[in-house]
Amino acid sequence: xxxxxxxxxxxTVVVTRALIREKGYLKTIALNPDDIYVPIDDTDTPNxxxxxxxxxxxxxxxxxxxxxxxxWSVSLMVVRKIPGGKTVNGKTYWYELVVGFHRHTALTRxxxxxxxxxxxxxxxxxxxxxxxxxxxxxxLPRKTMGIKEWTNYLSYKVSKxxxxxxxxxxxxxxxxxxxxxxxxxxxxxxNAVAENGLYQDFKTYxxxxxxxxxxxxxxxxxxxxxxxxQGMKDDNRGEAxxxxxxxxxxxxxxxxxxxxxxxxxxxxxxxxxxxPKKDETVQTTRDKMLSNFSGYEDALLSTIEYYxxxxxxxxxxxxxxxxxxxxxxxxxISCDD
Numbered sequence: 521x522x523x524x525x526x527x528x529x530x531x532t533v534v535v536t537r538a539l540i541r542e543k544g545y546l547k548t549i550a551l552n553p554d555d556i557y558v559p560i561d562d563t564d565t566p567n568x569x570x571x572x573x574x575x576x577x578x579x580x581x582x583x584x585x586x587x588x589x590x591x592w593s594v595s596l597m598v599v600r601k602i603p604g605g606k607t608v609n610g611k612t613y614w615y616e617l618v619v620g621f622h623r624h625t626a627l628t629r630x631x632x633x634x635x636x637x638x639x640x641x642x643x644x645x646x647x648x649x650x651x652x653x654x655x656x657x658x659x660l661p662r663k664t665m666g667i668k669e670w671t672n673y674l675s676y677k678v679s680k681x682x683x684x685x686x687x688x689x690x691x692x693x694x695x696x697x698x699x700x701x702x703x704x705x706x707x708x709x710x711n712a713v714a715e716n717g718l719y720q721d722f723k724t725y726x727x728x729x730x731x732x733x734x735x736x737x738x739x740x741x742x743x744x745x746x747x748x749x750q751g752m753k754d755d756n757r758g759e760a761x762x763x764x765x766x767x768x769x770x771x772x773x774x775x776x777x778x779x780x781x782x783x784x785x786x787x788x789x790x791x792x793x794x795x796p797k798k799d800e801t802v803q804t805t806r807d808k809m810l811s812n813f814s815g816y817e818d819a820l821l822s823t824i825e826y827y828x829x830x831x832x833x834x835x836x837x838x839x840x841x842x843x844x845x846x847x848x849x850x851x852x853i854s855c856d857d
Contacts, residue, residue, distance in 0.1 A: 521535075521536075521537070521538060521539050522534065522535065522536050523535040523548040525548055525549070525550050525636050526550070527550050527634055528550065528634055529634075533550075533592060533636060534592065535548055535592040535596065535636060536592060536593045537592060537593055537594055537595050537596055538595070539595075539638070540595050540598065540619075540638075540651065540654060540655045541651070541654065544640040544641050544642055544643075544647075544651070545638065545639075545640055546639045546640060546641055547638075547639050548596070548636060548637070548638050548639070549636070549637055549639050550634055550635070550636050550637075551599070551615060551634070551635065551637055552633055552634055552635075553624055553627040553628050553632055553633075553635050554628055554633075555613065555614075555615070556599055556613065556615045556616065556617050556624065556637075557602065557606055557608065557613035557615065557616045557617065558616075558617045558621070558624065559616065559617070574621060574622060574625060575622065578622050579622055579625050579626050579629070580626075582622060582623055582626035583626040583629055583630050586623060586626055586627060586630075586632075587627065587630050587632050590635075592636065595638075595655065596620075596636060596637055596638045597617065597619060597620025597623055597624060597635070597637050597638070598617075598618040598619045598620060598637065598638050598639075598640055598651075598655070599615040599616060599617055599618060599637045599638075599639055599640075600615070600616050600618050600639070600640055600641060600642060600648070601614065601615060601616075601639065601641070602614055602615060602616050615637075615639075618640065618642075618648060618651065618652065619651070619652050619655045619656075620637075646677075646680050649673065649676055649677075653665070653670075653673050653697065654696075654697070656669075656697075656699075664699075664700075665700075666704070667704055667707045667708050667711065670694070670700065670704060670705070670708035671707075671708045671711040671712050671715070673708075674690050674693065674694070674708055674709065674711075674712035675712050675715055675716055677690075677693060678690075678712060678716045678718065679716075684716075684718060684719075685718065686718055686719055686720075686721075687709065687713050687718055687719070687720045687721075687722070687795065688721075688795065688798065690709045690712055690713065690718075691705075691709060691795055692798070694708065694709060706724070707726075710724065710726060722795055722796060722802060724792070724794070724795055725765075725792055730749065730763050730792075731749070734746060734747045734748075734749055734763070734790070745757070747761045747763075747788075747790050748760070748761030749761055749762065749763045749790070750762070750763075751775060751779050751787070753785060754788075757788065758785075758786075759785060759786045759787055759788050760776070760779045760783075760785045760786070760787045760788075761787070761788055761790065762775060762776065762787055762788070762789050762790070763789070763790050763791075763792070764789045764790070764791050764792075765791075765792055765793075765794070766791075766792070766793040766794045766805070766808070766809045766812075767794065769809065769812045769813050769816055770812075770816050772789060773813070773816050773817070773820070775787075776789075791806070791809060793805045793806055793808075793809055837855040838854075838855060839852040839853055839854050839855055840852065840853040840854075840855060
């Protein structure tokens with residue numbers, strides 16, 4: 521979205537950033553960062569569900585780059601109007617900071633007297649918190665929300681829900697945030713479930729829980745010896761044991777092949793799936809994982825048949841990317857050179 525904003529100096533600034541979202545957007549305005557109220561908690565840090573603490577290296581980086589080289593093509597800091605104003609220590613504030621806590625801190629430390637903000641309105645506090653989570657990670661340099669922040673966000677959502685959200689509900693919430701790494705989502709969901717005592721109709725496992733589960737004999741049917749993991753030799757079975765999570769079937773098939781090549785040991789897999797999607801059952805998820813194994817095994821057999829027939833693999837090493845600046849490499853280099 522393109523806006524033209526006139527500063528108090530008479531300078532006209534053209535802002536070309538995309539809006540974080542259209543809903544609630546009112547206008548783009550120039551304000552003194554020092555005149556914006558920043559909600560803080562008892563520890564003097566932002567009272568922000570999605571930003572538990574400020575990162576000093578990020579602020580220092582912003583202090584250097586922002587004032588002298590503003591980039592109006594990235595998402596702006598966001599404020600909302602305070603109806604009737606808010607007086608703190610004798611000063612009345614008419615705007616409250618919603619997103620951009622690192623950037624705002626950097627500007628105030630540099631005594632920047634004017635900056636451009638997007639003004640939004642929100643349906644309620646829940647809408648504001650969702651907006652803060654949605655905005656995270658859309659500006660550079662960025663300090664993305666970590667596991668603690670995402671856990672806090674999900675716990676907030678749980679506290680506001682009636683009836684209480686379930687683990688599946690939290691998965692659906694996190695699926696909206698495509699810029700968040702899968703491992704961060706998984707850990708935040710698991711933490712929020714544990715912290716809030718939410719019902720789980722399906723159990724997922726962390727690496728620590730996998731280790732504890734395979735070592736506990738109470739988890740096995742009568743007469744079944746404990747499993748090994750990480751390719752360790754299972755003396756009871758005479759095989760190498762591996763624990764495989766859905767989505768990593770190809771990686772562990774290769775690990776088993778490599779183990780056989782190096783030691784002659786056969787392997788067995790103990791399997792666990794991701795949380796089933798809304799339209800899936802535990803069984804359909806397990807069937808999908810077994811199908812993945814079958815697909816990779818079929819690909820392996822096809823490769824073996826090709827090799828037996830042609831005496832070579834159905835792939836080749838074509839070229840290197842130019843990487844050696846000392847040799848002034850500029851073009852692709854044949855692997856045969």
